[in-house]
Amino acid sequence: MTVIARRLAGHLARGIAMVLVVATISFFIIRNIPGDPIAARYQKLVEQGMSPEAAERATAVMYGFLPSGTLWEQYVDYMGGLFRFDLGVSVTNPGTPVTTVLGEAAKWTVLPVLTGTLLSFLLGVTMGVYAAIKRSGVLGDLLAISGSLLHGVPQYVLALLMGAIFTTLIPVLPPGGTADILFEPGFNAGYIGSLIEHATLPVVTYALAGYGGWILAMKSSVVTVLGDDFILAAELRGMKRSIIFRYIMRNAILPLFTILAISLGLLFGGAIFIEKIFNYPGLGFLLIESVTNRDYALMGGAFLIITVAIVVANILADLFYTVIDPRVRSGAEAAA
Numbered sequence: 001m002t003v004i005a006r007r008l009a010g011h012l013a014r015g016i017a018m019v020l021v022v023a024t025i026s027f028f029i030i031r032n033i034p035g036d037p038i039a040a041r042y043q044k045l046v047e048q049g050m051s052p053e054a055a056e057r058a059t060a061v062m063y064g065f066l067p068s069g070t071l072w073e074q075y076v077d078y079m080g081g082l083f084r085f086d087l088g089v090s091v092t093n094p095g096t097p098v099t100t101v102l103g104e105a106a107k108w109t110v111l112p113v114l115t116g117t118l119l120s121f122l123l124g125v126t127m128g129v130y131a132a133i134k135r136s137g138v139l140g141d142l143l144a145i146s147g148s149l150l151h152g153v154p155q156y157v158l159a160l161l162m163g164a165i166f167t168t169l170i171p172v173l174p175p176g177g178t179a180d181i182l183f184e185p186g187f188n189a190g191y192i193g194s195l196i197e198h199a200t201l202p203v204v205t206y207a208l209a210g211y212g213g214w215i216l217a218m219k220s221s222v223v224t225v226l227g228d229d230f231i232l233a234a235e236l237r238g239m240k241r242s243i244i245f246r247y248i249m250r251n252a253i254l255p256l257f258t259i260l261a262i263s264l265g266l267l268f269g270g271a272i273f274i275e276k277i278f279n280y281p282g283l284g285f286l287l288i289e290s291v292t293n294r295d296y297a298l299m300g301g302a303f304l305i306i307t308v309a310i311v312v313a314n315i316l317a318d319l320f321y322t323v324i325d326p327r328v329r330s331g332a333e334a335a336a
Contacts, residue, residue, distance in 0.1 A: 011315040020079075023307075030296050031074065078300070087304070098301040120207040124210065124213070128215040128218025128219040132218070147212045147215035175278070176198075177279055202278050218252065222248060257317055271284050
């Protein structure tokens with residue numbers, strides 16, 4: 001059994017355990033939130049003249065479990081459904097499975113947030129290298145200041161500023177939504193162009209929100225690598241600067257892969273404030289709506305998909321780290 005296979009098996013076991021723990025914790029936290037829409041619906045049916053037994057059956061059909069069941073019974077039912085990939089039925093979308101609601105919202109989150117994350121990573125890493133190399137000059141100072149400013153501004157403030165500038169002061173982009181209703185959904189130029197136009201503000205805002213952190217992290221990492229002995233030895237031996245630069249980049253960017261993996265995992269949570277401000281119906285927007293409406297099943301499903309995404313992203317990052325970094329691979333082989 002190879003080192004990578006052993007590490008993968010260990011990560012999968014720990015990942016499954018973590019998902020179950022998070023599912024359990026989120027279940028009990030969510031169920032203890034004041035207010036119960038399911039019980040309220042049951043009570044309303046009874047008040048309308050329906051017998052308690054009939055109201056229970058109707059509520060169970062609508063929401064997936066009996067309102068009169070004990071918390072433990074609901075937990076057992078929830079975990080049983082989890083192993084069947086059944087997360088229940090959404091309260092805010094009666095009769096619609098949570099997995100269907102999440103899948104519909106995911107398509108409006110994954111591509112824009114993924115695009116914004118990768119843009120911010122590539123731009124931040126590139127500018128971080130220049131900020132480190134030119135750190136004693138004006139360019140390095142300006143890049144570092146730009147990173148610090150953007151890193152310190154909350155996402156919702158950036159979203160509000162971008163919206164105010166490009167939808168009000170300079171009205172060149174739509175204020176929200178996913179596409180104009182004038183276009184027929186499908187693979188046609190008008191609809192695709194409208195999708196891109198509506199996604200521009202969320203993507204750019206998300207990219208700017210992440211840029212500051214990446215440039216500062218990359219600058220710090222490059223400065224650390226520049227002081228390593230192997231770089232100084234390479235310079236003394238007269239190696240070409242292009243070769244030295246490749247070594248610097250490779251070693252400096254390694255620590256950022258774990259952060260990138262977590263960021264990619266978090267993209268399934270959506271850019272909550274950005275999606276809400278731009279009325280973009282992704283997973284972040286859905287999470288806010290589920291909390292507002294006390295939609296237990298939908299809340300639990302949203303937390304669960306974020307947890308699974310982060311666990312998978314960390315497993316992939318660790319395996320990638322093992323492949324590209326000989327030090328990690330040799331350490332794993334020695335431990336085995």
